[in-house]
Amino acid sequence: MNDTNPTSPAGRRAARGSAVRPRGAGRRHAAAVLLPLLVLGGCSAPLPSPSPEPVPAVAPPAVSVAQAQRVLDAVAEVVAAGDAVNDAAGLAARLEGPALAIRTAEYVRNVTNAGARPPTVLPFDEQALLVPETDSWPRTQLVVTEQPADLQAPRVLVLRQATPREPYRLWGWARLLPSVQTPATAAPEEGSPTLPADAEGLLATPLDAVAQYADVLANGDASPYVASFAPDAFRAAIEGERAGVVTQLGDAATLTQTYAPVGEPVVSLGTVDGGAIVVSEIATTSTVTLPETGGSITVEPFYSALAGGATTAGTSLTRIFSGVVVMYVPPADSGAQIQILAGEQSVTGASAS
Helix, strand or coil: CCCCCCCCCHHHCCCCCCCCCCHHHCCCCCCCCCCCCCCCCCCCCCCCCCCCCCCCCCCCECCCHHHHHHHHHHHHHHHHHHHHHCCCCCHHHCECHHHHHHHHHHHHHHHHCCCCCCCCCCCCCEEEEECEECCCCCEEEEEEECCCCCCCCCEEEEEEECCCCCCCEEEEEEEECCCCCCCCCCCCCCCEEECCCCCCCECCCHHHHHHHHHHHHHHHHHCCCHHHECCCHHHHHHHHHHHHHHHHHCCCCEEEEEEEECCCCCEEEECCCCCEEEEEEEEEEEEEECCCCCCCEECCHHHHHHCCCCCEECCEEEEEEEEEEEEEECECCCCCCEEEEEEEEEEEEEEEC
C-alpha cells in the first residue's frame, strides 16, 4: 500500500482522538517467512527453519490506526491541491467513484459562478474509524470526521483500496445527520466483519435495504417499504427541494424524478448487535419537461457547462445527481427500523434537448 510515508507535512500530525489505542491491544498476526538454505558441504547439518505462528481464527483488520491516519493525510493533500486551482486533473490519484464525480462538478460550478460557489468543505481530522476485518480486496473503511471549522455537520468519509498495490482512494462522503445514534462497532484494532450484499439475519439484506430506500425517496409515504425506515433529515431535504421545484414550475412544466442504486453496496460492516452499517451510491435523475405547446428553458451556466454548452432547452432539461447514503440495518428480530446515518447528493451531470 502506498500510504506509509510519514515524512509529509500532514503525515507528521500527532495521532488524534480516542481511536488510537496501545499497539498491543489488537490481535497479533505474523506471516511465515521462509529463509533460503545455503548448502555448504555434504556433512553440513541442516539449518533450522522458522515455525510459523498459528493462523488467527479471524482475519486481521485491513489497516492499522496509524496507516489510516496516513491515508487521510495523503488524500487531504491531493484534495487541497485541486481546490486551490479548481482543477480536477490530479484528483484521480486519490479520488474515485462518486467522490471524483462530485468534486469535479463542484469545480465547474465554482468557476461558472465566478468563485462564489466553492467546493464542499471536507475535514480530514478523524474522531472515529470503522475498519473492516478482512484478508481480501477491495477493502473499504469509514472515517467519521471532526466537525469542520464552519460548523457544518461532520462527514463520513468512505475510503477504498481496490487491489493490494493500489493506494486507498476517497470513494465518497456524506454528511452525518443530526441526532443519529451510530450503533457500536468493533475497535479499529480488531476490525468489523464484512458482510455480503445478500447477508441474511437482517431486517433486509444490504442490497434490498438500499433498493427499498430508493423506492421511499421516489414515492414517499406511498412506498410499500416506508414503515421499515425511520424518518430522516436526508429524505426530508430531498422531498422539500422537490416540492419547491414543483411549486416554482406551476403549470409551465412538469418534474419527473427517479432514484436507483448504483451497483451493490460498496461495503457492509457488521455491528456489535448483529446489524450492519451499509454504504451505497444512489443516482437521481431529475427532468423538467415542457408541455407540447412549446416554449424553452433557460439553462443556467453551471448546467450549461455540464450539458456541453447548451444555453436553452426546447423540450426538457435533465440533471443527474450522484448520492452517497450510509444506513444502519438492524437485526431481523430487533423490532427496530432502518436508520439513515448520513447522506449527501450533488449534481454531476446535465443534458438539454
